[in-house]
Amino acid sequence: MALSKSLSIKLGKTITYIILALGSIVFMLPFIWLLRSSFMELGQIFILPPEWIPRPFRWQNYPEALTAAPFLTYFLNTLKILIFNESGVVLTSIICAYSFARLRWPGRDLIFAILLTSLMLPYAVTLIPTFILWKMLGALNTFIPLTVPAWFGGGMFNIFLLRQFFLTIPYELDEAAYMDGASPLKVLWSVVVPLSKPAIITVAIFNFIGVWNDLLGPIIYLSDPGKYTLAIGLSVFRSMYTAQWHYLMAASVVVLAPVILIFFIGQRYFIQGIALTGLKG
Amino acid sequence: MNKKSLYSNEAKWGIILALPAILGFLIWTLGPMIASFVLGFTDWNVVSTPHFIGIGNFRRMLVEDFIFKKSIYATIYYSVGSVIASIIFAFLVAFLLNQKVKGLPLFRTIFYLPSITPAIASAMLWIWLFNPDFGLLNQILQRFGLPRLLWIYDEKQVIPSLIFMSIWGMGGMMVIFLAGLQGVPQELYEAVEIDGGNWWHRFRYVTIPMMTPTIFFNLVMAIIGSFQVFTSAYIMTSGGPNYASMFYVYYIYLSAFRYGQMGYACALAIILFIIILSFTLVVFKSSPYWVYYESARRR
DSSP states (O other), X not given: OHHXXXXXXXXXXXXXXXXXXXXXXXXXXXXXXXXHHHTXXXXXXXXXXXXXXXXXXXXXXXXXXXXXXTHHHHHHHHXXXXXXXXXXXXXXXXHHHHHHXXXXXXXXXXXXXXXXXXXXXXXXXXXXXXXXXXXXXXXXXXXXXXXXXXXXXXXXXXXXXXXXXXXTSOHHHHHHHHHTTOOXXXXXXXXXXXXXXXXXXXHHHHHHXXXXXXXXXHHHHOOSGGGOOHHHHHHHHHHHSTTOHHHHHHHHHXXXXXXXXXXXXXXXXXXXXXXXXXXXX | OHHHHHHHHHHHHHHHHHHHHHHHHIIIIXXXXXXXXXXXXXXXXXXXXXXXXXXXXHHHHHHTOHHHHHHHHHHHHHHHHHHHHHHHHHHHHHHHHTTTOTTHHHHHHHHHHHHHSOHHHHHHHHHHHHOTTTOHHHHHHHHTTOOOOOGGGSTTTHHHHHHHHHHHTTHHHHHHHHHHHHTSOHHHHHHHHHXXXXXXXXXXXXIHHHHHHHHHHHHHXXXXXXXXXXXXXXXXXXXXXXXXXXXXXXXXXXXXXXXXXXXXXXXXXXHHHHHHHHHHHHHHHHHHHHOOOHHHXXX
């Protein structure tokens, strides 16, 4: 019996690995297809049955695709939005989460609960009036609508995530600092922030990905091609080079690569952070 | 005395520091939401002054606007399909990854990466994969002797194709499931084993009940997210063929920013709000029957 049990465990393990390996291949295939298409001559892309190794290896697809449209401008625009948005989100979400997690003030929990309801609200409901507001303020076709709101708490999702993390830090640490005459800001800066790096990095990465991937915002607010972000740039590029799959795939790789890079840099914290969002939900 | 002054200071600082979030909520959530509800009852089309037209917009949706009906159908069809399919796949993969496999970080990364791929890049990639003549998917079908499909270019196949694509992006849910699974107390599994239970008993009587709060969380977030799908319609299908993938948010976008019918678009948004709210309410109301909370048991 002991033998059959260890055998069935081995069998289970083997099946687990087989399924995971097959699943991994299926999940990677689109990326491999993307990469191989981005290095091929257009003619080879249309050969049937499909070939997997680019012959010749056309790395020139990349410079050619990137100069066919002003991708450098798109990149710089995205970068500008990113810098102003990201700094606002990180700074103000830390401050607000700190207030909701560790400072006692009347009505705090009620207000937090009310603010949390915005997570349930579809963005389409606020989209049009917000657009009208920016239009009245004369901010259309600027980066203002895409960056300024980030300075107002940086979104409840981020505040919620940070608050969950801040709550796990022992309160005695704050008290000790207060005894030494520290102000709340000083406690935040010297006690809470250093202990919350994983959560803060998670928020920063989530937001980076969100801004980088955002399409609807830039479509609505930016109309001058000189202000386009990479996301709109890529969609415009697609309509110009409809069947030029080698260029389209090369451009897609360029838009995708920074996100993957950021993910690998912050992975260690990031996976922890996502888990955090779900656990206390 | 010292302590008391500290507290009053604390309240002052607390309110000041929470102010950005409170102002942000008023300016970018509550204000626009109220404005949407007001504008939804007007015929405003950007150039004219808005007139109050009562329930005119809502009557138009139900009586005249056949695209609205197609849009509701397409969105609910996609939402239900993609939520169920992604949750099942994410749970399954997380469950397998939790079997103390070697190379966990590698597998986790592979299954997670598609979910952070920019929607625009994955849309481009999938148009190419779905290409009926040269795309990878039809090549694979052909290799196995199966008939080729038209994928997103066919009225009947477009939503199943996009659901299929959405499974590829289930990584976020999977990571949350995995964290939940890692939090299931080991003693519970051991207890089942002592009682002579096999892997199925462990799965059915420990894993599933202990995971219901995580499933609940993922379900609610997935419903809210899937109802707001936009990019695939905008980039891949333009809502076609024959409006079969006219996703609701894309239709709101068209109404407001292509046709300039701001009032009508706001009315559409109100309906979306009500639909999402009722779906989440149903899930919330059903939760006592299937979601297991440790604290409820202790009580």
